[in-house]
């Protein structure tokens with residue numbers, strides 16, 4: 001089994017819907033990229049065998065380690081998505097709590113989950129309990145500058161069994177590259193003196 005402790009990814013290709021499909025990840029791996037995350041896979045749609053989601057979760061025997069990112073809002077579907085991804089050959093399951101797209105946040109998924117930490121943790125627990133694979137989590141600094149709750153969520157996620165965190169150093173209100181990154185992200189990313 002892929003061991004995040006033994007092989008911690010020093011450089012990772014960020015998951016990008018519409019970009020990090022299998023051919024793209026193969027190219028990145030050919031250029032030395034070691035850890036490449038899939039496009040976001042809607043867990044309920046994967047369970048319903050929607051063809052584009054099945055395609056996003058594929059790659060066993062081609063991409064190694066196979067890191068499948070799941071999105072969703074319902075713990076039961078997240079658990080089912082994790083089981084299906086594991087059965088499809090995944091090595092790591094990543095959970096999406098960072099997507100800012102209106103189509104996603106209007107369904108209270110992606111970064112919208114940072115506004116509901118208690119509910120978000122039920123998704124983490126359901127996913128962790130459904131699979132023997134390492135589960136990782138990607139999130140933002142928070143929903144907006146008034147709710148920068150990534151540190152609290154990180155502690156809770158770690159306690160719930162999450163093995164690695166990725167922080168997208170913007171809030172949901174910052175959206176993406178058009179907005180400047182807030183100073184807090186740099187502050188949090190700086191190693192503590194003991195490290």
Ligand SMILES: Cc1cc2nc3c(=O)[nH]c(=O)nc-3n(C[C@H](O)[C@H](O)[C@H](O)COP(=O)(O)O)c2cc1C
Pocket residue numbers: 014015016017018019038039040069096098099138168170175176177
């Ligand atoms: C086209 C595109 C698609 C993305 N899709 C995903 C996704 O499926 N899952 C995810 O966690 N992040 C996704 N992201 C966010 C990236 O993984 C990354 O966190 C982000 O691009 C970092 O920096 P930025 O805010 O400057 O764009 C996407 C980003 C882009 C540009």
